[in-house]
Amino acid sequence: MIELTINGNTRQLDIEPEMPLLWALRNELGLTGTKFGCGIAACGACTVHVDGQPVRSCVTPVSAVQNGQITTIEGLAQNAAGSAARTAVQQAWIEHQVPQCGYCQSGMIMAVSALLAANPNPDDATIERSVSNVCRCGTYPRISKAIRGVIADHAAQPDTTRGDTV
Amino acid sequence: MKMNRRRFLLGTTVIGGGLLLGYAVTRPTRQTLANRDHAEAGQTFLTTWLRIDPDNQVTVVVPHSEMGQGVLTSLPMMAADEMDADWNQVRVEQAPATDLFANGVLIKGFAMSMGLTVPAFLDRTVDFATLKAAEIMNMQITGGSSSVRFTGEMGMRAAGAAAREMLIDAAAAQWQVAASECDARNSFVHHDASGRSASFGELASAAAALEPPRNPTLKTPDRFTLMGTPVPRIDIPAKVDGSAMFGIDARPEGMLYAAVTTAPVFGGRLVRVDNTDAVMQRRGIQRVIELEDAVAVVADNYWRAAEALKQLQPVFTGTEFDDSNSSDIFAQFDAALDNAERHEDVHAGDAEEAFGNAAEIIDARYRVPYLAHAAMEPMNCTVHFHDGRCDVWTGTQDNLGIRGRVASVADLDENSVTVHPFYLGGGFGRRLPQSTNTIDQATRIASHFDVPVQTLWSREEDTRQDYYRPAVSSRFRAALDSDGQLVAWENVYVGKNEPVEAAHLAYQVVNQRIDYVESPTHVPFGAWRSVAHSQHSFFLESFTDELAWHANQDPLQYRLSLLAGKPRHQRVLQEAAARAGWTTPPPQGRARGIALQESFGSIVAEVAEVSLTEEGEVRVNKVVCAIDCGRVVNPDTAASQVESGIIYGLTAAMYGQISIENGRVKESNFHDYEMLRMAQSPEIEVILLESDDAPVGGLGEPATPPISAAVTNALYALTGQRVRELPLKNYRFLPPPTESSGNV
Structure with a gap:
């Protein structure tokens, strides 16, 4: 049996240890917010957090994350300390009207959330290096603005506006 | 009767029924049918796309697919504005795939704008290929940058205006006053003289008894309340928390998963499958299914199916194209350009004489490779056969087309097929029924089961089994007189596709000879965002730039001088150039290029500012785009579509290349079919321009065509190297020869 702790819930699954986390989430647990894009860790659509670190779940076997705290897009807001329905990053995504088709945005939001949790004021090069996900609708300019918006809000009110993500 | 009624939850939005206003206004029977089949207790269809509940909620039914372009917001804005509905009480539903909701306005719009021809991207569908004009109307297509300009302008606005008139007439009759004394505001009809008012909900059933007006009066723009404002998209909240449902997320009870591999050489057939016994021993495997040109493994988990598929050893037939390579295809094109029979596209003046008398002739050959769409959501379709009928779950640009396709493959009546619409994880032309084999495969695979089966393609399958933007070669000649003036333009290119005007010249040249030759290949092609404009804009605007530099003129001024009488x-x-600082020198190490293209009813100019990395790779620093789309319905979604179109086109210019090697596609996934990412994404500035008397133009595609030439023209200004073949990843550029570099 494989034991996974996802969004605070621990589940026992009778699955192969080498099954990628993505397919355990999508096919075994019905958590469809995490997306399949490439299967080779090249696009980031499947990004989740394991102990706060961004992980591309399509190439991560479940056996490797048995002892970790896994957070998916569905659990991002519930894990945010003192946050309500959405995290500051999710709210910024709405404010800047970022998503188009929306398919890549779960992974984008997870990648950005992990970055900002680790580094509340990253420079442009760090952002570009850390958020290497693919968006075919080309929402990059708006993602960039939304990230800067979160950074600015945090700088203005570090105690109240963020406090989110894992 | 509630036959075929399906509700589908998109986030907080309930998806349900509606139907086509164009017919409702002229054919009240459709309104009656809508009320019979698709309205629930107390609900009333006033026009075909608008339903009103007793609690005064207005529901706008959208017959197009949401693939990120904002159509679930923009079309309801148009209807609600004309209706004077309270936007806070407007709900949006997506039309189900039944005949009542066919999207005839789009087809009519295309037919009108294209001289009564139907665009080629429609004509390979099962529905269209075999049927006549009446059936053409039975499509529910989303494409051609057409939703707002056709369905919206011709359908939604008229629907809202008709509903408003009917509600006012109903109130006036009830109050025994003249309709002209009544007014509609925020979902209420008011008679200000007597202080009486009634909600739309209260008036709906009386209004529904009235004949819809044939020619409802539309608002003038000064009276718009929603149109022209940046109303937030209704689909976005569900797209930030993982709750938005795409086709791949369909989870009907008991569903199995199928992984597929198709003959790698187009046209190949499956001979046999080896190693099936071993594969059947693997955990979770239900069945191995042999198809005509593919093999599928069905399992209880997609990963199990995909892993098992790797162990199978399918054997496919050889084909006559097994030795074909991209270089052979381009050689074939070159031979065709030189020798094949030429078909007339545009002939004007006397090009032959002008070339005969020319003081100088400039010539150039251009080419572009095949391109895959690479929508982020891999192709998928879920099908369930039960009780002599069939349910289909998928995200598609044409729900009715999918219904027809599945019915045809399954040999069922169309009314026995129910399509459940989902959000599309990218469309770009890929999710038209004729641009994928997934639907046919999914139907055939599921026909072996009595539970739902989701057929899901790997990224590799998506990349190698696409209907590609065609590879195209194009040859130009320009005749100059003794003053260096352009007196004749000759262009011959491979393969005429839609839109028919893609290779036509915006510039005034008296003598023109534009021809095409046929040079078919075995590689399937389909509609790719902006279709034939994607290649012809690169060709036309690059060669025009060559002529400007040859004439030693500023590329902007040269273009302007050939556009007398075309103020838009x-x-x-001028607007793009001004905002980009065209007349001031760019920063050190950068240069600017400009390009122009009209497509899908909108006119676009883009200025790209580029530089080189230390390794000689291209970096596009900034793009300024000015677009005249007639009138803007939602400036924020309009800007987002322009940004999106630029990045889609820039990705193709920088990296896009599908190569044919031994008859098959060489590239497979994002490591070798590369995508622009945030690190390479330019700053983009969008200038939305309006033209009072112009029809509303499209926005989903027109920003894509000019970007490649804007970038390569800037590279010429920077390096002196003219790019006549994409993509740019195949080049290493030398840095600028001198310390100072400018765009002119």
Whole structure:
């Protein structure tokens, strides 16, 4: 049996240890917010957090994350300390009207959330290096603005506006 | 009767029924049918796309697919504005795939704008290929940058205006006053003289008894309340928390998963499958299914199916194209350009004489490779056969087309097929029924089961089994007189596709000879965002740039001088250039290029500012785009579509290349079919321009065509190297020869 702790819930699954986390989430647990894009860790659509670190779940076997705290897009807001329905990053995504088709945005939001949790004021090069996900609708300019918006809000009110993500 | 009624939850939005206003206004029977089949207790269809509940909620039914372009917001805005509905009480539903909701306005719009021809991207569908004009109307297509300009302008606005008139007439009759004394505001009809008012909900059933007006009066723009404002998209909240449902997320009870591999050489057939016994021993495997040109493994988990598929050893037939390579295809094109029979596209003046008398002739050959769409959501379709009928779950640009396709493959009546619409994880032409084999495969695979089966393609399958933007070669000649003036233009290119005007010249040249030759290949092609404009804009605007430099003229001024009498074209060029600082020198190490293209009813100019990395790779620093789309319905979604179109086109210019090697596609996934990412994404500035008397233009595609030439023209200004073949990843550029570099 494989034991996974996802969004605070621990589940026992009778699955192969080498099954990628993505397919355990999508096919075994019905958590469809995490997306399949490439299967080779090249696009980031499947990004989740394991102990706060961004992980591309399509190439991560479940056996490797048995002892970790896994957070998916569905659990991002519930894990945010003192946050309500959405995290500051999710709210910024709405404010800047970022998503188009929306398919890549779960992974984008997870990648950005992990970055900002680790580094509340990253420079442009760090952002570009850390958020290497693919968006075919080309929402990059708006993602960039939304990230800067979160950074600015945090700088203005570090105690109240963020406090989110894992 | 509630036959075929399906509700589908998109986030907080309930998806349900509606139907086509164009027919409702002229055919009240459709309104009656809508009320019979698709309205629930107390609900009333006033026009075909608008339903009103007793609690005064207005529901706008959208017959198009949401693939990120904002159509679930923009079309309801148009209807609600004309209706004077309270936007806070407007709900949006997506039309189900039944005949009542066919999207005839789009087809009519295309037919009108294209001289009564139907665009080629429609004509390979099962529905269209075999049927006549009446059936053409039975499509529910989303494409051609058409939703707002056709369905919206011709359908939604008229629907809202008709509903408003009917509600006012109903109130006036009830109050025994003249309709002209009544007014509609925020979902209420008011008679200000007597202080009486009634909600739309209260008036709906009386209004529904009235004959819809044939020619409802539309608002003038000064009276718009929603149109022209940046109303937030209704689909976005569900797209930030993982709750938005795409086709791949369909989870009907008991569903199995199928992984597929198709003959790698187009046209190949499956001979046999080896190693099936071993594969059947693997955990979770239900069945191995042999198809005509593919093999599928069905399992209880997609990963199990995909892993098992790797162990199978399918054997496919050889084909006559097994030795074909991209270089052979381009050689074939070159031979065709030189020798094949030429078909007339545009002939004007006397090009032959002008070339005969020319003081100088400039010539150039251009080419572009095949391109895959690479929508982020891999192709998928879920099908369930039960009780002599069939349910289909998928995200598609044409729900009715999918219904027809599945019915045809399954040999069922169309009314026995129910399509459940989902959000599309990218469309770009890929999710038209004729641009994928997934639907046919999914139907055939599921026909072996009595539970739902989701057929899901790997990224590799998506990349190698696409209907590609065609590879195209194009040859130009320009005749100059003794003053260096352009007197004749000759262009011959491979393969005429839609839109028919893609290779036509915006510039005034008296003598023109534009021809095409046929040079078919075995590689399937389909509609790719902006279709034939994607290649012809690169060709036309690059060669025009060559002529400007040859004439030693500023590329902007050269273009303007050939656009007398075309003020909209001149304006987009001037606005883009002004905002980009065209007349001031760019920063050190950068240069600017400009390009122009009209497509799908909108006129676009883009200025790209580029530089080189230390390794000689291209970096596009900034793009300024001015677009005249007639009138803007939602400036924020309009800007987002322009940004999106630029990045889609820039990705193709920088990296896009599908190569044919031994008859098959060489590239497979994002490591070798590369995508622009945030690190390479330019700053983008969008200037939305309006033209009072112009029809509303499209926005989903028109920003894509000019970007490649804007970038390569800037590279010429920077390096002196003319790019006549994409993509740019195949080049290493030398840095600028001198310390100072400018765009002119």
